[in-house]
Amino acid sequence: MKTVRKYLPLILILVLGALLRIYKIGPNYYFSGELGKELLYIRQYAESHTLPLVGMGTSHEWLSYGPFYYWIMLPIFNTLGGNPFILFWVSLVVSLVGLTVGYFVFKRILNERMALVATAIGAFSPFLILQTRLSKLHTFFFLIMPCLTYLTYLLWNGKKKWIIPTGLLFGVLFSFHFSQIPLLGVIALLFVIKRNVYKIKHWLLFGLGVIIPNITFLWQDRNILLWLPYRVVNIANKNPIETIKLLNEYLGKSIFWDSRLWIIGSVIFLAIFIYYIIKNKHKFAKEFIPFYLISSISLMLLANILHGAPPIHYFLPMVVAQTILVGLYLSKVKLWPQIIALVTVVNIVAFQNDPIFYKDFTGLVKNSDMVSYATQNVIADFIVASANQKPVSIKRVGAFDYFPENYSQNYKYLVLWKGGQVIDSSVNSYTITEDSKKGEVSVKK
DSSP states (O other), X not given: OXXXXXXXXXXXXXXXXXXXHHTTHHHHOOOOHXXXXXXXXXXXXXXXXXXXXXXXXXXXXXXXXXXXXXXXXXXXXXXXXXXXXXXXXXXXXHHHHHHHHHHHHHHHHSOHHXXXXXXXXXXXXXXXXXXXXXXXXXXXXXXXXXXXXXXXXXXXXXXXXGHHHHHHHHHHGGGTOSTTGGGHHHHHHHHHHTTTTOOXXXXXXXXXXXXXXXXXXHHHOTTHHXXXXXXXXXXXXXXXXXXXXXXXXXHHHTTOSSGXXXXXXXXXXXXXXXXXXXXXXXXXXXXXXXXXXXXXXXXXXXXXXHHOSOOGGGGGGGHHHHHXXXXXXXXXXXXXXXXXXXXXXXXXXXXXXXXXXXXXXOSBOTTSSOBOHHHHHHHHHHHXXXXXXXXXXXXXXXXXXXXXXXXXXXXXXXXXXXXXXXXXXXXXXXXXXXXXXXTEXXXXX
């Protein structure tokens, strides 16, 4: 009982954070073509009882993720019979475990009050809630990044035995996304600042750790060595206006869901960050927290600006540092629980009008690509029933239909999951049309 009382505030934060992520997920599950593609990839290995050497391909056809995510998902897929919701439940568990791990990391490297505030910020952040509900593989950043932050803290304090584990964990991140690459600069800066501790062999040991989890990935995707400098040098396609908009969306959505308030969130963060740099620049090479916050946030911001118009999940590797930074100042305010509660209430009001959160709906959301999960199931049931056990091919007309397979993999997976057969060359063809202007979905044989 004493332990429960001690951690009661943390438990309450986690429970409330879980409810915000779970509430009405059934009718509002954003089962997109991307999630369908993930499940189709996992399904082929589940049926063949093999393990992939590389992960699913990214939007760059020649580039794939590493295999760890799929090794994790395969036994879950088999256990739960390939239920489409396994992507969400895994995302939810990873998010909550990540918040818990983050709490203990913050408590160890800072203090208990700061740990509680930072965990509350993460639990109620609209951006992190959204990423959990989207159920994509990069949700694992929520768990891995606090662990990587702690290992970096150990390296800062001269714990050389953790060099290879740090490299291994960094390498594992390639199985979930590539957006952590700029953080290699944080480790490099650490080695430079601590050059009396870390020699060339330690650089090599860290590099070895990064490579080991990605041997098969590097063998298949050697072109990544050409892609990285291309993304930095190709200034012509940076689209600075769109980059500014997306940066504002990420920083604003970290605090507020209502887009009208994003600029406030961006100003708050940038003001805090600039102030922190001015006040702590003399501690950059002396103390871990100033070093980690300034270096990781600066490198991530710079890298995404150079990338040009980055999807907002590319900022995920700086979430831990960002949370610590905001938490450092908010924890000094006596009324911090009331402030977080007020912001959360404002966000819940905004959530009520958004179908990706708590608004029950059927059909297609106007001017978007979001089709309700219930409607997708109705369409899949119709196709399976009318096909009468014959193979079908599925085409889709709608948002993102320029992607491979017309971004129809969610429908294909549901048809397969319900016992149908999908063969792209089949003459028994169905065309699903999603008219976002009218908010209507139709299927035609």
